[in-house]
Amino acid sequence: MTESPFDLAEAAAAHLRNLSPTIDVALVLGSGWSAGADQLGELVAETPLEEVPGFAKPAVAGHGGQLRVVRTAGGRTAAVFTGRTHFYEGRGVAPVVHGVRTAAAWGAKQLVLTNGCGGLNPEWAPGTVVLIKDHINLTGATPLVGATFVDLSEAYSKRLRDLAHTVDASLPEGVYVQFHGPQYETPAEVRMAGILGGDLVGMSTALETIAAREAGLEVLGLSLVTNAAAGMSEDHLDHAEVLQAGKDAGPRLASLLSVVVAAL
Known part of the structure; x- marks a missing residue:
């Protein structure tokens, strides 16, 4: 009989308790955000994700494959996932x-999800960090199975967004639209996303947020605008340029992330 996803998560958490008995908060670092891992606090332990039950090597260039346990400036224990699996x-x-x-099985109460994305707002130049206030899931999928009814009225915690604003009052907020990928969105799809109410487009985060809310985790979402979405400028999209935008923004992202996590 196939092991259930929840049993596999429990097995992974049991394995990780060798690094730390429990954790308070977990972070998933997306494109451009890995530079922040070194500034989150004192490194307690580290392990390759592929050695943890249920995880695999990262499939995308620019995504890390380590899990770090750090002690934050606020004295909390944080698990930092430097890579993620994409749909x-x-x-x-x-x-x-x-x-x-x-992370939930390991004891986390809060989850910080980060990503690199395309921006629809012309005022958000590459390098802009946007707080996710809501999402639109266009993948056609869900991590929920059967009659599992999860309230997503506040998928992204207002309390945590307010806390982030105490760290940087200038952070804008926007609606993130997750597409299936791996192809970038067409200009017509970007226009559709805007008509639906989207401000940001990407290929991650929404499915993770649904699972987090099912598990009772409080979610803070942070998007790095790495490029104008297709059709919003005359430039064509290139993954290398996306990675470079993240690298250029690295020092600011690292500083912002460390201060936000310390305040959690």
């Missing part, structure tokens, strides 16, 4: 949200 890898939804469920 477009074709492994199904359960592997996409395995990190979230593992």
